[in-house]
Amino acid sequence: MSRPVLLPPEQPLAMPAQDFSADFQDIDAPEQRPQQSVALWRILAFSPAMAGTALLAWVMQGWFADGGFSGLEMVLLALISFNFFWICFTVATVLLGLYSLSRRHAVRRLAPPRKMTVALLMPVYNEVPWYVLGNAQTMLEELRKRGGVHDYSMFILSDTRDEAIAAQELISVRVLHAMMPPGLKLYYRRRDRNTDRKVGNIADWVSRWGAGYEAMLVLDADSLMTGRAITRLVNALSRDPGAGLIQSYPQLIGAQSVFGRMQQFANGVHGAALAEGLARWVGQQGNYWGHNAIIRTRAFATCAGLPHLRSRLGGRFGGHGKLIMSHDFVEAGLLARAGWSVRFLPRIRGSYEETPPTLIDHIQRDRRWCQGNLQHLKLLNAKGFKAVSRFHLLHGAIGYLMAPIWFALLVIWALIGRGEEASVLTYFSESNPLMPSWPDMSEPHHVLVILLIYAMLLAPKLLAIAALPLTGARFADYGGGARFALSFGSEILLAILYAPILMVQQMIAVIRTALGLQRGWAPQARDGGRYSWTTLLIAHALETLSGLALWVGIVTGLVSLWLLPIALSLVLAVPLSALSGLPVLRRINAWMGTREVFCEPQITRNARSCRARLKHILDGGSPSPSAAE
Numbered sequence: 001m002s003r004p005v006l007l008p009p010e011q012p013l014a015m016p017a018q019d020f021s022a023d024f025q026d027i028d029a030p031e032q033r034p035q036q037s038v039a040l041w042r043i044l045a046f047s048p049a050m051a052g053t054a055l056l057a058w059v060m061q062g063w064f065a066d067g068g069f070s071g072l073e074m075v076l077l078a079l080i081s082f083n084f085f086w087i088c089f090t091v092a093t094v095l096l097g098l099y100s101l102s103r104r105h106a107v108r109r110l111a112p113p114r115k116m117t118v119a120l121l122m123p124v125y126n127e128v129p130w131y132v133l134g135n136a137q138t139m140l141e142e143l144r145k146r147g148g149v150h151d152y153s154m155f156i157l158s159d160t161r162d163e164a165i166a167a168q169e170l171i172s173v174r175v176l177h178a179m180m181p182p183g184l185k186l187y188y189r190r191r192d193r194n195t196d197r198k199v200g201n202i203a204d205w206v207s208r209w210g211a212g213y214e215a216m217l218v219l220d221a222d223s224l225m226t227g228r229a230i231t232r233l234v235n236a237l238s239r240d241p242g243a244g245l246i247q248s249y250p251q252l253i254g255a256q257s258v259f260g261r262m263q264q265f266a267n268g269v270h271g272a273a274l275a276e277g278l279a280r281w282v283g284q285q286g287n288y289w290g291h292n293a294i295i296r297t298r299a300f301a302t303c304a305g306l307p308h309l310r311s312r313l314g315g316r317f318g319g320h321g322k323l324i325m326s327h328d329f330v331e332a333g334l335l336a337r338a339g340w341s342v343r344f345l346p347r348i349r350g351s352y353e354e355t356p357p358t359l360i361d362h363i364q365r366d367r368r369w370c371q372g373n374l375q376h377l378k379l380l381n382a383k384g385f386k387a388v389s390r391f392h393l394l395h396g397a398i399g400y401l402m403a404p405i406w407f408a409l410l411v412i413w414a415l416i417g418r419g420e421e422a423s424v425l426t427y428f429s430e431s432n433p434l435m436p437s438w439p440d441m442s443e444p445h446h447v448l449v450i451l452l453i454y455a456m457l458l459a460p461k462l463l464a465i466a467a468l469p470l471t472g473a474r475f476a477d478y479g480g481g482a483r484f485a486l487s488f489g490s491e492i493l494l495a496i497l498y499a500p501i502l503m504v505q506q507m508i509a510v511i512r513t514a515l516g517l518q519r520g521w522a523p524q525a526r527d528g529g530r531y532s533w534t535t536l537l538i539a540h541a542l543e544t545l546s547g548l549a550l551w552v553g554i555v556t557g558l559v560s561l562w563l564l565p566i567a568l569s570l571v572l573a574v575p576l577s578a579l580s581g582l583p584v585l586r587r588i589n590a591w592m593g594t595r596e597v598f599c600e601p602q603i604t605r606n607a608r609s610c611r612a613r614l615k616h617i618l619d620g621g622s623p624s625p626s627a628a629e
Contacts, residue, residue: 008187011209011210011212012207013211013301015203015210017306018307019307020307020379022383024384029242029338029340030339038280041280044096045089045277045280045281048088049089052085053081056452060081061077079405083402083405086398090274091456091463093278094273095277097274097467100277110235115151116150118150118152118216119152119154119209119216119217121205122135122154124157125194126161127160130172131221132156133614134607134611135611136156137179137610138606139225140184140186141180142227142606144184146228146231153186158188159198169188171618172614175614175617189205196323197323198290202218215297216294217233217293218291223291224607225248226601233293236343243296244295244296244303244341245294245300245331247286247345248292248345249271249351250353251594252268252354253596255354256583256584257580258579258580258582259494261584264594265592265593267594268595269488271464278344278346279344285341285388286332286343287332287344288328304331306324308324309322326372326373329392330376332392333392336389352596358531366509370400370506370512370513373400374397374401376396377393400506401510407504461488477595483590487593491592497569500543504546533578536578540577543573544573547570550570551567
C-alpha cells in the first residue's frame with residue numbers, strides 16, 4: 001500500500017514584514033462603510049466609566065486636608081481613580097451586552113455563501129500527539145458529515161523539538177490517514193527549526209502554501225470546533241468581502257479540577273454578556289485572540305507580517321530577543337490599519353478550548369502573556385493604527401500593570417490603619433509637618449465607598465445572570481436553580497480567595513518581565529502538573545509572607561479589619577494552590593457545572609472517542625473501526 005501524501009504541492013505567497021514607522025493601506029481592501037451605531041456604542045461604553053471615575057475622585061478629594069494635596073495623597077487618589085475606571089468600564093460593557101441581547105433582531109435573509117477553500121491550521125509544540133490528532137480527526141469528520149459548499153484541509157504544523165514526540169506525531173498522522181474515509185484532507189509538516197515560534201510557524205505555512213487557500217482557520221493545540229461553528233465563520237467571511245478576520249468566542253470545556261471548574265463556570269455563565277457588549281463597541285475594529293478565528297489569507301500575508309523590534313524594549317519586554325510575543329493583538333491592529341475589518345461574533349456557539357487546571361499552571365501561562373502584553377506598550381505609537389486598536393494594545397498591558405497598582409493600594413491602605421493613634425503612619429500635626437493627613441478609613445461614608453468598589457467588582461457577575469435567559473439558557477440547563485445558586489456562590493467565594501494571590505503573582509510577572517528575568521515560552525501543561533509542597537511553598541512565598549505581615553498588623557491593631565479577607569487569602573496561598581488542582585469528585589461532578597457539563601456536546605464525546613482510539617493504537621493495540629465507518 002502506498003504511503004499517504006503528508007503535504008500538498010507548494011503554492012507560495014509572499015508575506016513581507018510590516019514597517020511600524022510608516023502607514024500602510026492595502027489596495028485590495030474594499031472601502032469600508034462606517035457603521036452608524038458604533039460611535040454611539042462607544043460613547044455608552046466609555047462615558048459612564050469616565051463619569052463614575054470623576055465622581056469618585058471628586059468625593060475622595062474632600063477626604064484630604066484643606067491645606068492642599070501632598071505628593072502621597074495625589075498618588076493614592078490617582079491609583080484609586082485609575083483602578084475604578086477599569087472596573088466601571090467592565091460594568092458598562094456588560095450593561096451594553098445585556099441591552100444588546102434584549103433587543104429583538106430582525107431575521108435577515110442572507111445570500112448564499114460563496115465557495116471558499118479553507119485551511120484549518122493547528123500549530124503544535126511538544127504536545128500529546130494522540131490528543132491533538134484526535135481533535136483534528138473529530139473536526140474533519142464533523143465537516144464531512146455537515147457537507148456544504150466549502151472545501152477544507154487540515155494542516156498539523158509541528159514545531160516539536162522532542163524527537164520521541166515527533167515520531168509519534170508522524171505515526172499518528174499515518175494511522176489517521178489509514179482510518180479516515182476518503183475525501184478528508186489531513187497534512188503534516190514539521191519544521192527543522194522553530195524560528196520565531198508560532199508567528200514563524202504560521203508565516204512558514206503562508207509563504208509555502210498560502211496562495212492555494214482563500215481562508216485559514218487558526219486553531220490551538222486544545223481547540224475543538226463543531227462543524228456548524230466552522231461553517232458559520234467561513235460563511236460570514238465569504239459574505240463580507242471587507243472582513244480580514246472574524247473571531248469566535250471560545251468557551252471553556254473539559255475542566256475537571258477545582259480551579260479549572262471555577263474558570264469554566266465564569267467563562268460559561270458570566271462571559272456571554274461581556275462578550276456581547278465588547279462586540280457592540282469594537283464594531284469593525286475588533287481584536288484577535290490567536291485561535292478559533294477565520295482569516296482571509298491574502299489580506300493576512302499582505303498586511304500582517306511581523307518584523308522584529310529594533311529597540312532595547314523589544315528584548316527587555318519580549319524575553320526572546322526582539323520577537324513580538326503576543327502577536328495576535330498586533331496582527332489584528334495591522335489588518336485594521338490596512339483597511340480590513342476585524343469582527344467579533346460572540347453568538348457563534350460550538351467554539352471550544354481548555355483552561356489550565358491548576359493555579360500554578362495558570363500562573364506559568366500568565367507570565368508568558370505578561371511578557372507579550374507589556375511589549376505592546378512599545379507599539380502604541382505605531383503609524384496608522386486605529387484608535388481602537390491602540391486601546392486593545394493598551395488594555396492588554398494594563399491588565400497586568402493593574403496588579404502592582406492594586407498591591408500599592410493594599411500597602412497604602414494597610415499603612416493608613418484605623419486611626420491616628422493606631423496607624424503605622426503619623427498623621428499631619430504641628431509636631432510632624434512633613435507627613436500627609438491621611439483620612440480615617442473607618443468613617444461611615446468612607447466605608448460606603450469601599451463597599452461601592454466591592455459592589456462594582458461583583459456587578460458584572462450579577463448582571464450576567466440576568467443576561468442568561470436572553471442567551472437562550474435556563475437554570476434547568478445548570479441543574480436547576482438550587483444547584484446554580486450553589487455553583488454561583490462557590491465561584492464567587494473561590495474568585496475572592498484566589499484574586500489576591502493572582503494579584504501578587506501578576507505583580508511578580510511584571511517585575512520579572514521589566515527586569516528581563518522572564519525567559520522561555522514553554523507549552524501549556526494540558527493535563528496539569530503535580531506539584532510538591534516544597535514547590536508550592538517556593539512559588540507562593542511572597543503571598544504567604546505578605547499575609548503573615550497583614551495578620552500581625554490586624555492583631556496588633558495597626559491594620560484595618562477591612563483587609564481581613566485579603567490577609568486570609570494570602571496566608572492560605574499554599575493550601576489554596578494545592579486545592580486548585582484537586583479533581584472534582586464524580587459524585588459532585590455537577591458542582592460549578594456549565595451547560596456543557598450537564599448536557600455534554602456530541603463533539604466532545606466524539607473527540608474523546610477518537611483520542612482514546614488513537615492512543616490505544618499508539619500504545620500497541622490493534623485499530624478498531626472508526627465512528628465514521
